[in-house]
Amino acid sequence: MKAPILELRNVDVFYGPIQALREVSLEIHEGETVSLIGANGAGKSTLLMSIFGQPRASGGAILYRGEDISKKSSHYVASNGIAQSPEGRRVFPDMTVEENLLMGTIPIGMTHAAEDLQRMFELFPRLKERRNQRAMTMSGGEQQMLAIARALMSRPKILLLDEPSLGLAPIVVKHIFQTLRDLAKGGMTIFLVEQNANHALKLSDRAYVMVNGEIRMSGTGRELLEDPQVREAYLGGH
Template sequence: MSEANSTAQAPAQASPQAAPAARPLLTIRGVKTFYGNIIALKGVDIDVNEGEIVTLIGANGAGKSTLMMTIFGNPRAREGTITYAGNEITRMATHDIAKLNIAQSPEGRRIFPRMTVFENLQMGASINAFAHFEQDLERVCSIFPRLKERLHQRGGTLSGGEQQMLAIARALMSRPKLLLLDEPSLGLAPLVVRQIFDVIRELNREGMTIFLVEQNAYHALKLAHRAYVMVTGSITLSGTGKELLADPQVRAAYLEGGRH
């Protein structure tokens, strides 16, 4: 395990498969983000390699969601660079970033509550001009059978777990190569949490790269090939998921009282 922004080199054993060979897909270097004069991210360095699940854990207010939003250009990084698939995207507009095979399931789900499930999924598919709509609709309905039963139901009438499924399904409709997931287990019952994490694992097995922000440190680290810890806008630890699960500092701060 390494301190302050270094990444571990040993292959992870925390997930069901070995970590893929390191081919950078998302590279974040020296990123600083501000809200007015208040600095939220203090020079963040993170790598997400192709085919990996990389997780970012930290307490409330650490800056995790700010980093997710900064990747998408809102807020925009004031310093540093964000590179996706070899192209710098730091100054790109959010709608242009969304066309680069990056999709996000944001914190709080942010579905369109007055739209039906079907219409929400259409919004996700609009990113690639509905190129494979029927095929993708069938796929997300097979991943989340409950959504198929509720296609014509308004999103706002769904349960919390169903809304989270819809948020992920909407992101999948654009056929992303990189999926950003921000707190997918927040506020959900344990059974639904397990279902969501099973879906994340299966998507990765199918080849999708996933960057996961998650307060449920135990489940996230168990799933991850590699992981980072963020404290007040800075990366303080990094390593394989297995290494961080065993780290005394991590256990004391994020796992004490949790499921083991």
């Protein structure tokens, strides 16, 4: 098997005196969809942010295509092929949809901007309808689509998604996960942090379970869906 495109080896992260991640190890291979599930406050978002150095890992290594990026700048990480759609969407509220999307080209420049705008409008037709509308006037689901599309505008080799279903209506969640499924079928490598374990595990080739800043379980999406402990803790026992 090829070396992972992204690998964390025994990563420790602290917020002041508080240890948020403890010896976390995981790997993601090119073309895979991998999920990280766990309760709120388990450290999932911290793990994603540590890949961009905010906060920095205080121990261990974060390897991207074999290079340790744990001390690199956020801009270096983004311009070399890692993009993140953050928790809470964080769109630029006073900018239009199109302006938000163009912000996603900052790591790579505008060479492919026109072409990639059209691709985003095909992937998310609602954004095409709203292209001249300010982001703050859109629904939560539309803003989530915009956040994902903005991340894709940097033509990433790996897409990091932090809680894409958070606070959204079930029908919108279903649409977003179908879009992620289509991206995965097209070869996109996806690392998904998600509290909705049912959706995440059904989408994923493999998954990890995080508890109190530590990886406690791992397996295929199907294995974890069928695991009694996971079902009891994250799937309501169903």
